[in-house]
Amino acid sequence: MTATNLPSPPFLYGTAWKEERTAALTELAIRSGFRGIDTANQRRHYFEAGVGEALRAVYRAGLVRREDLFLQTKFTYRNGQDHRLPYEPEAEPAVQVAQSLGSSFEHLECEYVDSYVLHGPHTGHGWSEIDAEVWEAMIKEQKAGRTRLLGVSNVSLRHLKQLVATHAGAPTFVQNRCYAQLGWDREVRRFCKEHGIIYQGFSLLTANVPVLRHPEVGRIAVRLQTSVAQIIFAFARKVEMLPLTGTSDPKHMKRDLEALALDLTTEEAQVIESLFG
Numbered sequence: 001m002t003a004t005n006l007p008s009p010p011f012l013y014g015t016a017w018k019e020e021r022t023a024a025l026t027e028l029a030i031r032s033g034f035r036g037i038d039t040a041n042q043r044r045h046y047f048e049a050g051v052g053e054a055l056r057a058v059y060r061a062g063l064v065r066r067e068d069l070f071l072q073t074k075f076t077y078r079n080g081q082d083h084r085l086p087y088e089p090e091a092e093p094a095v096q097v098a099q100s101l102g103s104s105f106e107h108l109e110c111e112y113v114d115s116y117v118l119h120g121p122h123t124g125h126g127w128s129e130i131d132a133e134v135w136e137a138m139i140k141e142q143k144a145g146r147t148r149l150l151g152v153s154n155v156s157l158r159h160l161k162q163l164v165a166t167h168a169g170a171p172t173f174v175q176n177r178c179y180a181q182l183g184w185d186r187e188v189r190r191f192c193k194e195h196g197i198i199y200q201g202f203s204l205l206t207a208n209v210p211v212l213r214h215p216e217v218g219r220i221a222v223r224l225q226t227s228v229a230q231i232i233f234a235f236a237r238k239v240e241m242l243p244l245t246g247t248s249d250p251k252h253m254k255r256d257l258e259a260l261a262l263d264l265t266t267e268e269a270q271v272i273e274s275l276f277g
Contacts, residue, residue, distance in 0.1 A: 007149060007172065007198075008070045008114065009036035010237065010260055013253075014202060014246035015051050016040070022050030023057070025248050030058045030069070032253040038175075038200075038244055040074035040119055041104045043084035048073065048107040055108060072115035072173075073104045074153065075134065077122055093130055094137035101141055115173060116147035120154035127162035135167055151175060151200070157187045164195060175200035175244075180208045183277035184239070193240065202244040204232050211275050220268050230255055231272075234262035238269040 013029040015022055015038060026037060040046045058064050075097050078089060087099035101116060116138055122130045141147050151173030152163065164170050174192050178185050178201035185201070192199045211217055212228045221228045233256055236243040245256045264272075 008072075008242065009034070010242065011233075011257060012036040012038045012070075012072070012200065012242065012244045014038045014244040015047075016045045016246060018050070018246075018248070019047055020050070021248065022047040023053035026051050026054035027057050028250060029253055030054065030064060032250065033257050034253070035064070035068060036070040036072070038072045039108075040076055040117075041086040041100045041107070042074065042076035042081055042119060043086075044076075044080065044082040048104060052107045052109050055110075066110060070114045071108060071110065072117060072151070073101075073108070073113050074117040074119035075100045075138065076119040079122075080119060093134045094140075097134055097137035097141065101146060105146075112145060113147050115149045115151050116141060117151035117153050117173065117175060121152070121159050124156070127159050127166060131159075131163075132166055135163065139167070149173065153200075155188070157191055160188065160191055170195045170197050173198050173200055173242075175202060177201075177203045177207055178236075178241070179203075179277075180211045180272075181276045184241075184273055186273075186277065189239070189241065198242055199240070200242045200244060201236055202246075204236060204243055204245075205229055208232065211272070214275055216271050216275065220264065220272075224262055224264075226259070226262060227255065230259035230262060231264070233259035234264050235269055235272045238264045238266075239273060 013034040015026055018025050037051060039048050039051045041048050086103040087096035118134060122128045138150050142150055149172040151171050153175035155174060174197050176185050176188060189199050217228050217231055221231050233243050247253055247256060
């Protein structure tokens with residue numbers, strides 16, 4: 001699947017770990033040109049209501065309309081939450097899915113999201129019965145029109161194979177932390193490509209500091225007269241990855257988006273993909 005066929009913007013702005021700055025930074029990201037916003041109904045790491053505050057501000061200013069934006073949120077299991085739960089802790093998992101999404105609607109003041117993502121399987125051992133129950137509940141939300149698309153994050157190849165074997169149809173998105181030392185999650189990305197799944201990569205910079213310092217990446221940056229960070233985002237697009245950035249720097253927001261116009265050669269992308277992996 002090529003970048004032009006993505007049912008989402010070519011770049012996502014991630015809102016994790018921003019706490020009281022969430023509203024201001026999300027608004028700044030939209031004003032800078034981002035049209036895809038990634039959040040989660042997990043108060044432990046996200047402040048989803050702050051995203052909603054930013055949305056109200058940009059709507060009120062006439063900068064964008066709801067239909068101009070791609071909003072992605074997540075359902076997070078109890079073991080990934082703190083005490084501030086978006087659902088009843090004793091409810092059945094399928095009920096928690098609906099309660100969490102309903103809470104997201106309140107935070108974001110919307111009637112649907114563009115993507116609803118399972119924020120990681122219940123265990124690292126494989127796709128469990130609880131995961132299957134939750135995924136079927138998410139499919140139900142999709143059929144009801146409360147989310148356009150579905151995804152899953154923090155998954156292994158084993159999880160994905162079992163998910164696809166268990167359920168009718170594959171998710172639209174897989175969102176993983178992407179390490180160069182693991183071949184930029186090569187096996188999962190290959191599986192995604194084979195099944196028409198769009199791979200969303202996060203921590204592309206923070207998880208790969210040695211790559212940013214590598215002379216080969218520096219030489220490519222010199223050729224294109226840009227920064228090594230932008231080269232990594234351009235590489236992500238070249239290998240058909242949908243990148244996330246969570247920068248809080250206004251200049252970096254602009255430059256990150258400018259990376260979309262950079263054109264790496266196939267050979268340069270191959271060099272980067274082979275570094276440390």
